Amino acid sequence: MTKVIKNGTIVTADRSYKADVLVDGETIREIGPDLKGDEYIDAEGAYVIPGGIDPHTHLEMPFMGTTAAETFESGTFAAAAGGTTMLVDFCLPGPDGSLVNAINDWHRKSAPQISVDIGYHMAVTGWNETIFAEMEQAVKMGINTFKHFMAYKGALMVEDDEMFASFKRCAELGALPLVHAENGDIVAALQEKYMAEGLTGPEGHAYSRPPEVEGEATNRAIMIADAAGVPLYVVHVSCEQSHEAIRRARQKGMRVYGEPLIQHLTLDEGEYFNRDWDYAARRVMSPPFRSKDHQQSLWAGLQSGSLQVVATDHCAFTTEQKRFGLKGFPSIPNGTGGVEDRLAVLWTQGVETGRLTPEEFVAVTSTNIAKILNVYPRKGAIVEGADADIVVWDPKLSRTITVASQKSIIDYNVFEGFEVSAQPRYTLSRGDVVWAHGQNSQPQPGRGKFIPRPPFPSAHKALSKWKELTTPRKIARDPQNIPSGV
Numbered sequence: 001m002t003k004v005i006k007n008g009t010i011v012t013a014d015r016s017y018k019a020d021v022l023v024d025g026e027t028i029r030e031i032g033p034d035l036k037g038d039e040y041i042d043a044e045g046a047y048v049i050p051g052g053i054d055p056h057t058h059l060e061m062p063f064m065g066t067t068a069a070e071t072f073e074s075g076t077f078a079a080a081a082g083g084t085t086m087l088v089d090f091c092l093p094g095p096d097g098s099l100v101n102a103i104n105d106w107h108r109k110s111a112p113q114i115s116v117d118i119g120y121h122m123a124v125t126g127w128n129e130t131i132f133a134e135m136e137q138a139v140k141m142g143i144n145t146f147k148h149f150m151a152y153k154g155a156l157m158v159e160d161d162e163m164f165a166s167f168k169r170c171a172e173l174g175a176l177p178l179v180h181a182e183n184g185d186i187v188a189a190l191q192e193k194y195m196a197e198g199l200t201g202p203e204g205h206a207y208s209r210p211p212e213v214e215g216e217a218t219n220r221a222i223m224i225a226d227a228a229g230v231p232l233y234v235v236h237v238s239c240e241q242s243h244e245a246i247r248r249a250r251q252k253g254m255r256v257y258g259e260p261l262i263q264h265l266t267l268d269e270g271e272y273f274n275r276d277w278d279y280a281a282r283r284v285m286s287p288p289f290r291s292k293d294h295q296q297s298l299w300a301g302l303q304s305g306s307l308q309v310v311a312t313d314h315c316a317f318t319t320e321q322k323r324f325g326l327k328g329f330p331s332i333p334n335g336t337g338g339v340e341d342r343l344a345v346l347w348t349q350g351v352e353t354g355r356l357t358p359e360e361f362v363a364v365t366s367t368n369i370a371k372i373l374n375v376y377p378r379k380g381a382i383v384e385g386a387d388a389d390i391v392v393w394d395p396k397l398s399r400t401i402t403v404a405s406q407k408s409i410i411d412y413n414v415f416e417g418f419e420v421s422a423q424p425r426y427t428l429s430r431g432d433v434v435w436a437h438g439q440n441s442q443p444q445p446g447r448g449k450f451i452p453r454p455p456f457p458s459a460h461k462a463l464s465k466w467k468e469l470t471t472p473r474k475i476a477r478d479p480q481n482i483p484s485g486v
């Protein structure tokens with residue numbers, strides 16, 4: 001059974017050109033003019049782009065005394081409707097601390113529900129011999145990324161010695177460490193201070209997590225990664241301080257990647273102040289929304305290439321769950337949604353405004369992360385042999401974002417009322433049409449697949465700082481003790 005996507009303009013991270021795409025089963029068989037097939041999909045007047053990859057979601061994740069309410073079923077349906085065909089979700093060890101059990105648990109939860117493809121990042125929330133051994137098993141199970149929380153003291157946070165040990169293990173295994181970079185000790189102290197002063201509402205959340213704590217942790221993680229001889233991926237970069245650290249590291253030749261979120265690019269700290277409690281609490285996430293200056297820095301990073309990926313950190317709680325924090329902002333479950341709206345909001349506020357080219361849009365929503373996560377060109381590309389994860393992106397199909405029309409099961413949307421100028425006409429996941437605009441699509445739960453991602457030893461070989469640090473420097477025995485040959 002073949003399908004031809006007809007008369008569209010293919011947009012890749014490299015270039016745009018007019019051609020048809022012949023899909024045979026799950027993959028792209030041919031790209032060219034006037035292709036014939038069993039079925040036709042009309043792309044006249046539309047762009048044909050690689051399906052979006054959202055590398056940062058927390059579906060059904062137990063967190064802060066509750067569980068994220070967006071399910072694997074609703075989350076992947078929302079993704080398909082918004083043009084995203086692969087999610088990379090955070091797999092969190094349970095009370096037994098086992099990574100392998102956590103992976104099996106994530107498979108058990110996700111497999112019957114997902115309607116688009118998925119991968120996992122594994123969270124490392126402590127350090128011991130079992131974790132050391134299980135990291136290798138996790139890699140064999142198709143996970144090449146390990147996430148470290150530098151915040152959430154007393155819960156998920158790792159100390160520097162633990163992070164360094166894990167980063168060195170990543171280097172050995174050809175895996176990429178990720179960090180949630182906020183100084184958890186300072187955040188805890190500020191939370192205590194503001195609560196003691198009676199500043200207990202959601203605005204206290206923003207005050208307790210200033211950009212400086214993110215900048216400090218980003219710098220620290222970069223230095224630790226450099227010492228361990230491993231690349232680094234910084235999730236939800238929200239401010240200039242963190243972006244600046246990444247820019248500086250890259251300029252020195254370090255492989256450090258930065259991921260801003262669509263929320264931080266388009267929503268600012270005004271969402272927390274002089275608002276009713278529910279409104280502000282629904283927008284509590286970490287890091288918090290920042291001032292416009294920080295947003296400007298993030299856009300500049302995407303334009304210049306110092307930041308490479310736009311994600312969502314989709315971690316969605318209902319209003320009822322947010323109200324656990326009525327006793328004080330530190331108890332408001334942290335997280336917002338965005339998986340359904342990432343592409344449309346980025347297109348409208350990025351491409352329509354001239355900040356990004358359509359090719360850059362494809363790069364930051366799909367291609368770059370496919371390369372960073374080592375699933376390129378199976379994902380993130382429109383080339384022969386790639387998975388047919390394709391979006392027919394209609395730049396003239398505008399809509400207003402509303403709760404009533406969303407596929408997410410959450411009772412609000414942080415982008416509610418946003419006018420977006422574009423959306424998918426069709427979304428294909430490995431050749432299946434999982435979303436067709438105006439046709440009441442309901443993708444099949446369970447049709448999505450787990451996509452294993454192999455390790456990448458070659459990128460690590462070039463980084464040998466740890467070897468350098470552990471090899472004593474030879475100092476010349478000069479009478480004046482002047483080192484020679486350095």
Ligand code: DUC
Binds near residue numbers: 284286287313335
């Ligand atoms: N931040 C959030 O807002 N939610 C999930 C985890 C995180 O780091």
Ligand code: ZN
Binds near residue numbers: 159160185
């Ligand atoms: Zn500490």
Ligand code: ZN
Binds near residue numbers: 180235236286
């Ligand atoms: Zn985080």
Ligand code: ZN
Binds near residue numbers: 056058090313315
């Ligand atoms: Zn997250």
